[in-house]
Amino acid sequence: MKTDKTPQIIALYARVSSSNQEVEQTIQSQIDEIKSRIEADGNVLPKENIFIDDGWTGEMLQRPSLDLMRDGAKTGMFKVLYVYDRGRLSRIFFHQEIVLEELRDNDIEFISLHDVKAVTPEEQVLQSMQGVFHQYERIKIIERFRRGKLFKARQGIIINGDALYGYSYVKKTDKLPTLYQINEKEAEIVRKIFRWVGIEGLSIRGVIMRLYRMGVYPRKRRKDTWSKGPIVRMLKNRSYVDGIAFYNKSEAVVSKNPINKEKYKRVKRTSRRVRPTEDWIPFKIPKLIDESLFDKVQKILEDNKRYASKNRKYDYLLTGKTYCEHGFRRVGDGYSKGLNHYYRSAARIYEYPKETKCDCMGVNAVVLDGLFWNKLYAILIDPDLLKKLAERWFNERNDYSKSSEEGIDNLKKKIDNLKDEEVRYARMYGEGIVDSGQFEELMKGVKNKKRGYQGEMEEIRNKSNSSNTTKVSLDELCQEAERVIKLQDATDRKQIVRDLVEKIIIKKGGDEVITWIHIPLNQAHLMGYGAKRGDIHFSVPQFEFYFKVAIPKANKERLIMERDMMGRILSSKVPEVYNHYAEK
Ligand SMILES: [Zn+2]
Known part of the structure; x- marks a missing residue:
């Protein structure tokens, strides 16, 4: 102890994890x-030097108060740090040493x-x-605790409070051991979901929508x-049909791909x-579902999976541009329905089942990719067509x-007129027609x-200043555009789309698609042609059109090859005419 010394400025660090308050x-x-x-010890502890991490694991070094203390x-x-023991700093020996x-x-x-x-x-x-022993002891405690639980489970006393959906966990009483009881409200939902899928043939998306409309929330809200x-796992869980659940089925592990990317994690x-x-x-x-319904559901899930794996293979040509x-992004999506691939509104996919501002239909990706490529390619290889487009663009700019x-x-004229107005008001004031307030x-x-x-005026000036109007002939411009196009590798369609397509807007009904193309005129500056108003995002001038x-109406264009008992489409084909892209 240092009672004979002058008092020192102290800091205090304390920590407990959320799970181990008892030990x-x-x-x-x-x-x-x-x-x-x-x-x-006769020392001084200022309030701001008390650092506490309450409910934080000692297995990681990133903790808010620990970080503040280290800073x-x-x-x-x-000048001095007090802790209860080294284990407060960390449970990991090397972290303590750091x-x-x-x-x-x-x-x-x-x-x-x-x-x-x-x-x-x-x-x-x-x-x-001693730090090493802390770590050893912690592992020992966890082991003892885990094995104690296992022992109890083997004796038929369930200790896991997290019951399977559809059941409640009932704690041991004097008369009865711990058990799982049917939770009628949840059990009814489980039965409904099985019937919807197994008997009505409702899709998982459909199930999500119905639950949402019914106001049935997941248990962890x-x-x-x-x-x-969770729905697929429920539908596959044999416990509902066998009447046997399992303890010790899973264990907690460090997430490889955490959804929650916060800096600090308590656990x-x-x-x-x-x-x-x-x-x-x-x-x-207790059992909830009968064998035949469960089997029906399994068959449907199997089928869904088979179609899904086939569908994923499609390579969407316009990815990232639609x-x-x-203004919502449309993304390639195609494993929920038969063999078709769609550009669907991302808002509608990711917000599902909630309603969004967007009510746009999906567009058949095979059809659009085929038609789009045909049209773009036709323009790129036809100098006359290209020249026509360039002419339009050229004139628009000069206009x-x-x-x-x-x-x-x-x-300027309008501003001049204002001067007259001022004079008029001054006169009115002078003649006493209006008072000073008016x-x-x-x-x-x-x-x-x-x-x-x-x-x-300022705005117009700014815009036209950046619009450099050096006269370059249309022919020169077209030559440069053609040169750029020739540099493209025509076999790599995706690359061409990445380089030349600015944006593709698919209209609401999905029957019309507007495409903006920009061709970078890399050497146009040599002709005295600089980037202009419309090229604001680019450092080189862009020829845009x-x-x-x-797009032909959907469905009519799809040749349905096979349906299942419920009328769902099992396989279909896009007619040859539109299959330009897919067939290669
Ligand atoms: Zn929309």
Whole structure:
């Protein structure tokens, strides 16, 4: 103890995880014990130097208060750090050492209430050894806890409170052991879902929609909508038909692809992994679903999977370029329905089953890809057609600079007129027709108008300044465009689309598609032709044009090859005419 020294500025760090409150000290008892020790040592603990991570795992080093403490150590906020034991810093030995080394580097004394005091190098080694034992002990505690649970499960006492959907977990009483009881409300939903899929032939999407409309939420109410995974898992779960559930079926693991990408995580193992079946411990539960319905559902799920795997293979030509007229992206989507591939509104796919602003129909991707490519290719290889488009574009641009000159003249005239107006009001004031308040109002109006006109003028000037109107002949322009086109590898259609297509807007009904093409004129600057107003996103001038593709009405164009008992399309074919892209 350092009672004979001047008081030191102290920091305190405390942590408990959420799951181990019973085996670890509670956070308050940690803090109390440290505080009385600090008092006994005659040191000072400022409020801002109390760092607490309550409910955070010690298996990871990223914790909000720990980070603040480490920052404080670097900036010299304190000279001594007190902790209950090394395990508070981290459960991982090497992590402990990282933090301790930082403290040593910043000349901060480390006081642990329940470890060996470490001043000399020998003591430090000893304390490190203790850190290793902390880790060992933790693993031992987890093991003991896990095996205790297994033992209970084998005795027929279920300890897992998370019952399967459709059941409730009933705690052991004096008369009855722990058991799974049917939860009537949930069980009815389970039966309904099985019937919808197995008897009505409703799709999983359809199930999600019905549940949403009925206001039936998943049990863990982070969302008010169900997703595909839990429903498919429910439909495949034999427990409902066999009346046997399993304890110890899965274990928590570190997520490989976490949905939640927050910087700090309270718990490390957020994903679950299925254990080998021999580790599962069976126990009896009431049955919910009969065998024949369950089998029907399995067959449908199998079929769906088969079609899905076939469908995924389609390579969407216009990926990343398609939008609907509401401005939402349209994405290639094609494993929910037969053998067809669609460009569908992303908003409608990802927000499903909620309604969105977008009510655009999907467009058959094979048909659109084929028609689109035919049209684009026809333009690119036809110099006359290209010249016609270039001419239109060329004239539009020159028209613009002409019209902007006219526009500026107009505005100048309007501003001149305002001067007359001012004079008129001044006269009215002088003659006593308006009082000073009215006069001020009128003048304010004039000022506002003037500001508006000047703003418009400014805008036009800015635009036409960036529009460089050096006269380059149309022929020169076309030559450059053709040169760029010839450089393209005609066999790599996707690359051409990536390079030349700006945007494709598929209209609501899906029958009309507008396409913007831009051809970068890489060497146009040599002809004195710079980037212009329309090329604002590009560093080189772009020759732009658009064309429309008319899409034939859906369904009529699909040759249906095979249907199942419920009338669902099992296979269909796009007529040869539209199959340009698909056949290659
Ligand atoms: Zn839309």
